[in-house]
Amino acid sequence: MDIVLRALEDLREMSVGRFRASSLWRTSPVDCPPGSADFVNAVAAFSAEATSPEWLLSRLKTLERRYGRAEAPVRNAPRELDLDLLLFGDVLRRTKRLTLPHPRALVRGFVMTPAAEAAPEWTWPGEGRTIADLARGLVTDETLTRLPRSSGAPLERAG
16 A cells, blocks of 8 residues: 555656545455455546656656566566556557557446546546546446545645
8 A cells, every 4th residue: 555655646746737646445356366365546647747648658667667566477466566547638549558548447446436536527538428427337346445544645736
């Protein structure tokens, strides 16, 4: 949990203008190896002085390595920190390195629930619906528990 809070602070420092972060959420593993423990998830919504989504993705990968992330030997295995770029404004992108919006976000409660908390009014590119609407309509068997505010991220900084 401490790594997630520290990473959110790093993202806050990277932001320009308004910064919003969801609460921390304890979530059940999805598509993970058997026996995987629960995860701690959060979403940050902010603007960065990024020249491209690829540039921002590189910064996120640098943060992951700073916090000890190594390549997982098994797909979706637990890891120290996993930072995904969900959206970059209205940019649509499909390359070997990056797909925007994130290709599996809309079917994952552990993504959409915190995203709806951090940026409910944002419209999801290609869907024409707000993140809050998409999250409300999501049907999943995941277990999500909002962690107490004392262990949560600071929600907002005005820009």
